[in-house]
Amino acid sequence: MLSNARPDLRFALKKLQSAPVSRRRFLIGATATATGLAVGFHSLPSGAAEGGTPAQSATPSPFASYIELSEEGVVTVLSSQFEMGQGSYHGLATLVVEELDCGWQAVSVVGASGNTQLYGNLMWGGVAQGTGGSTSIATSWTRYRTAAATMKAMLVAAAAEAWGVPADEIEAAEGRLVHTASGRAAGYGDFARPAAALPVPQEVTLKAPGAWSQIGNPEVKRYDRRAKTDGTQDFTLDVRLPGMLTAVMIHPPKFGATLKSFDASGAREMPGVVEVVEVSRGIAVVAEDTWSAIDASHAVTAEWDESAAEQRGSAEILAQYRELARQAPQALAREEGDALGTLAGAERVIEAEFEFPFLAHAALEPMNAVARMNEGGSLEVWGGHQIPDLYRFLASQIAEISPEQVRLHVLKTGGGFGRRAVGDGDVVVEAVEVAKALGWRAPVKVQWTRENDMRGGRYRPAYVHRLRAALGPDGKPLAWDNHIVGQSIVAGTPFAGLIRDGVDATSVEGASTLPYAIPNLRVGLTTTDVKVPVLWWRAVGSTHTAYATEVFIDELAEAAGADPVQYRLDLLADHPRHAAVLRLAAEKAGWGQALPEGRFHGVAVHESFASFVAQVAEVSMEGGQVRVHKVVCAVDCGIAVNPDTIKAQMEGGIGFGLGAILQEELTLTEGAVDQANYDSYRPLRLSQMPEVEVHIVESDASPTGVGEPGLPPIGPAVANAVAKASGRRIRVLPFEKGLNA
Amino acid sequence: MATFTLNGVETTLDADPNMPLLWALREKAGLTGTKFGCGLAQCGACTVHLDGVPVRSCQTFVGDVEGAEVVTVEGAEGPVAEAVRAAWVALDVPQCGYCQSGQILAAVALLSETPKPSDADIDGALDGNLCRCATYHRIRAAIHDAASRLEA
Ligand code: FES
Numbered sequence: 001m002l003s004n005a006r007p008d009l010r011f012a013l014k015k016l017q018s019a020p021v022s023r024r025r026f027l028i029g030a031t032a033t034a035t036g037l038a039v040g041f042h043s044l045p046s047g048a049a050e051g052g053t054p055a056q057s058a059t060p061s062p063f064a065s066y067i068e069l070s071e072e073g074v075v076t077v078l079s080s081q082f083e084m085g086q087g088s089y090h091g092l093a094t095l096v097v098e099e100l101d102c103g104w105q106a107v108s109v110v111g112a113s114g115n116t117q118l119y120g121n122l123m124w125g126g127v128a129q130g131t132g133g134s135t136s137i138a139t140s141w142t143r144y145r146t147a148a149a150t151m152k153a154m155l156v157a158a159a160a161e162a163w164g165v166p167a168d169e170i171e172a173a174e175g176r177l178v179h180t181a182s183g184r185a186a187g188y189g190d191f192a193r194p195a196a197a198l199p200v201p202q203e204v205t206l207k208a209p210g211a212w213s214q215i216g217n218p219e220v221k222r223y224d225r226r227a228k229t230d231g232t233q234d235f236t237l238d239v240r241l242p243g244m245l246t247a248v249m250i251h252p253p254k255f256g257a258t259l260k261s262f263d264a265s266g267a268r269e270m271p272g273v274v275e276v277v278e279v280s281r282g283i284a285v286v287a288e289d290t291w292s293a294i295d296a297s298h299a300v301t302a303e304w305d306e307s308a309a310e311q312r313g314s315a316e317i318l319a320q321y322r323e324l325a326r327q328a329p330q331a332l333a334r335e336e337g338d339a340l341g342t343l344a345g346a347e348r349v350i351e352a353e354f355e356f357p358f359l360a361h362a363a364l365e366p367m368n369a370v371a372r373m374n375e376g377g378s379l380e381v382w383g384g385h386q387i388p389d390l391y392r393f394l395a396s397q398i399a400e401i402s403p404e405q406v407r408l409h410v411l412k413t414g415g416g417f418g419r420r421a422v423g424d425g426d427v428v429v430e431a432v433e434v435a436k437a438l439g440w441r442a443p444v445k446v447q448w449t450r451e452n453d454m455r456g457g458r459y460r461p462a463y464v465h466r467l468r469a470a471l472g473p474d475g476k477p478l479a480w481d482n483h484i485v486g487q488s489i490v491a492g493t494p495f496a497g498l499i500r501d502g503v504d505a506t507s508v509e510g511a512s513t514l515p516y517a518i519p520n521l522r523v524g525l526t527t528t529d530v531k532v533p534v535l536w537w538r539a540v541g542s543t544h545t546a547y548a549t550e551v552f553i554d555e556l557a558e559a560a561g562a563d564p565v566q567y568r569l570d571l572l573a574d575h576p577r578h579a580a581v582l583r584l585a586a587e588k589a590g591w592g593q594a595l596p597e598g599r600f601h602g603v604a605v606h607e608s609f610a611s612f613v614a615q616v617a618e619v620s621m622e623g624g625q626v627r628v629h630k631v632v633c634a635v636d637c638g639i640a641v642n643p644d645t646i647k648a649q650m651e652g653g654i655g656f657g658l659g660a661i662l663q664e665e666l667t668l669t670e671g672a673v674d675q676a677n678y679d680s681y682r683p684l685r686l687s688q689m690p691e692v693e694v695h696i697v698e699s700d701a702s703p704t705g706v707g708e709p710g711l712p713p714i715g716p717a718v719a720n721a722v723a724k725a726s727g728r729r730i731r732v733l734p735f736e737k738g739l740n741a
Numbered sequence: 742m743a744t745f746t747l748n749g750v751e752t753t754l755d756a757d758p759n760m761p762l763l764w765a766l767r768e769k770a771g772l773t774g775t776k777f778g779c780g781l782a783q784c785g786a787c788t789v790h791l792d793g794v795p796v797r798s799c800q801t802f803v804g805d806v807e808g809a810e811v812v813t814v815e816g817a818e819g820p821v822a823e824a825v826r827a828a829w830v831a832l833d834v835p836q837c838g839y840c841q842s843g844q845i846l847a848a849v850a851l852l853s854e855t856p857k858p859s860d861a862d863i864d865g866a867l868d869g870n871l872c873r874c875a876t877y878h879r880i881r882a883a884i885h886d887a888a889s890r891l892e893a
Pocket residue numbers: 776777778779780781782783784785786787788797798799800
């Protein structure tokens with residue numbers, strides 16, 4: 001996902017807007033331009049002041065832009081941010097409930113889209129609406145609080161006018177307006193209409209932190225938890241429209257292969273089957289119901305042209321990466337002092353090579369989208385639209401209409417982890433293409449099977465890291481050289497502007513930002529050309545850079561005969577937030593104290609997406625298998641808006657990351673993906689989940705993300721404990737492979 | 742075609758006996774709380790109760806349920822189901838929520854059989870229910886919490 005820690009993204013997207021290089025790269029810019037909203041984001045309110053200081057407010061009317069208020073008093077937050085389980089809807093609702101003082105009784109959240117000026121992600125410079133890089137709270141922090149405070153002020157003004165009393169004598173709380181002196185009271189809904197007609201106040205004052213009752217309150221529970229326990233929460237899977245058909249895809253067996261011909265005569269005879277059509281990404285089997293489509297898809301035979309396809313296996317790809325890692329890097333991401341010279345003249349040099357496999361997102365809801373062309377030429381598309389502006393543009397291109405004629409329904413999705421933010425809009429494009437291939441005669445849902453999803457590409461890229469360090473007489477590192485080899489996530493996508501001087505920031509983040517004080521330091525990158533489609537996968541670059549750097553620094557501490565926590569702290573003098581979470585996690589875990597027989601502690605600390613996380617894992621080895629008993633986690637994400645959501649995201653990030661390092665691996669044989677379902681691609685199971693204890697650092701810094709930062713430290717923390725338990729440093733992931741390597 | 746009791750109501754579904762119950766429930770009976778995750782009995786998102794036993798509806802067929810009693814998340818009720826839901830809500834278990842229908846039905850079945858389950862019992866009963874958001878930590882705590890609610 002896109003990082004707010006990368007200032008270049010704003011630049012990248014802007015550049016796309018003004019200087020399109022190719023059609024693909026032009027997409028984001030074209031979207032914004034076509035909607036007529038390419039300029040002016042920076043005039044959006046970003047400076048509404050905290051507690052007490054009136055702020056300049058150029059806010060659009062909050063009614064129907066960020067918040068809807070019905071005459072019954074129902075508050076609907078129109079979320080610019082996508083909900084994939086990480087709690088962004090709940091976070092935005094918390095900001096609104098705080099400033100609107102409407103209580104939680106009548107609050108719901110829906111996905112908004114179609115207005116870049118209102119919903120553009122401010123962490124991306126506002127140039128496109130989208131969710132990623134754990135930026136949802138950061139982009140919404142001022143915007144949604146200001147909207148809610150403005151709405152409240154307008155409600156109060158409307159009541160004051162109607163009752164003929166001074167506005168400052170009216171109290172607003174729990175969705176009610178009360179004027180005690182005159183004994184008047186009304187619900188917010190009673191004034192929804194008159195308030196919306198009032199001029200938008202030019203100044204609003206946001207609550208001072210001391211007055212917060214929702215923000216930072218650990219008792220506030222997710223507004224949507226009930227619907228997620230009784231089966232009423234709908235996802236794209238559950239969209240049903242009159243006359244809707246369902247399509248199942250047949251994709252090329254290898255990445256880069258194209259369709260030569262197919263025979264669907266058998267499938268067409270099967271019950272429920274409506275049509276079998278070719279679209280740009282393969283063959284779609286369209287039926288009256290999902291099962292008929294799945295069943296009939298097995299009866300289609302196809303011939304593929306594989307001349308341009310990737311033919312290598314993942315083992316060959318990784319072997320080539322290892323060779324490249326020993327050569328000079330193509331580009332440098334960071335260079336300080338003379339790392340190579342110091343290494344060449346050093347007495348003590350430590351080396352390590354790390355190997356990371358491709359990983360699948362494998363969200364539980366397989367990819368899907370629904371498209372319907374309406375009479376009158378407007379197109380509606382339902383889905384887990386993580387980059388709405390882009391998908392709207394892509395859909396309009398296929399339908400040959402203007403983006404304004406496309407309406408997106410942004411639905412909650414059954415897990416995302418980055419998979420729903422794709423430059424080419426994969427399943428969204430498929431849904432529109434299939435509907436078009438049917439002459440728009442019916443709404444169409446494209447529903448991927450698990451096998452489609454597993455083999456459909458867009459993986460966390462495979463990487464090799466080569467690290468070398470020179471230790472001084474005091475055991476501290478004098479030089480550090482890290483060469484990363486792997487594919488670029490953004491090359492050839494609308495985000496390609498992120499590549500600067502040959503370095504894709506998403507390949508090196510976490511390694512190029514190594515916080516340790518080392519006088520001679522070099523981080524190099526070699527970007528490879530492989531046809532396996534890759535994508536951001538929860539925590540992106542930090543999924544591998546945190547592992548390589550934090551296992552390696554641990555190894556240096558060991559070589560220096562130093563305590564791993566103290567060794568890090570000694571090198572973190574200039575990074576107090578790293579040091580603080582590290583100290584907190586160590587203290588809460590009882591670092592250095594005796595553990596039960598056979599149990600070992602390992603530690604890691606990492607910054608990602610502007611949040612700081614340290615973890616201590618307690619591990620044992622049982623029958624050659626790694627067992628993680630407990631993880632103590634400390635997180636500094638600035639102001640903690642929803643403490644319970646932060647904890648949940650740390651827990652989830654730990655579980656997601658643990659599955660990956662223990663046993664997840666996406667492999668290819670002669671270019672074809674080996675895994676197809678959860679029997680061979682195996683995320684963490686309940687019996688493997690450790691106890692997790694989360695401690696949140698108190699902070700008054702601006703809030704930063706938590707969807708991803710919980711993940712990076714878990715791998716190295718566990719690996720560092722395993723090194724103590726077994727004397728072995730695991731350098732090939734997943735552990736199942738690395739323990740036998 | 743099959744006639745069976747669905748959430749307490751006698752129901753006849755006009756569906757091919759070879760159609761997985763999952764799709765019949767979702768698209769013929771209109772009960773979409775039961776989710777599709779893998780189609781291969783690997784994830785548990787499609788878990789329903791068949792005569793009180795948790796089964797994967799993606800690998801149970803319409804022809805198998807003739808005369809049986811099927812309960813989906815929409816129809817799960819009674820003291821155990823209530824205790825499980827109360828615990829789930831109190832501990833704020835769901836993240837994306839997609840797996841949770843299956844988790845809840847697996848938990849209800851476990852607690853109906855074993856009112857005071859150990860961690861090992863929970864592992865045994867729910868290891869087939871994947872949660873890609875890894876809400877496992879809270880699922881485990883919520884099952885213990887539901888057990889104490891039932892005891893009280
Ligand atoms: S869909 Fe039935 S177990 Fe996964």
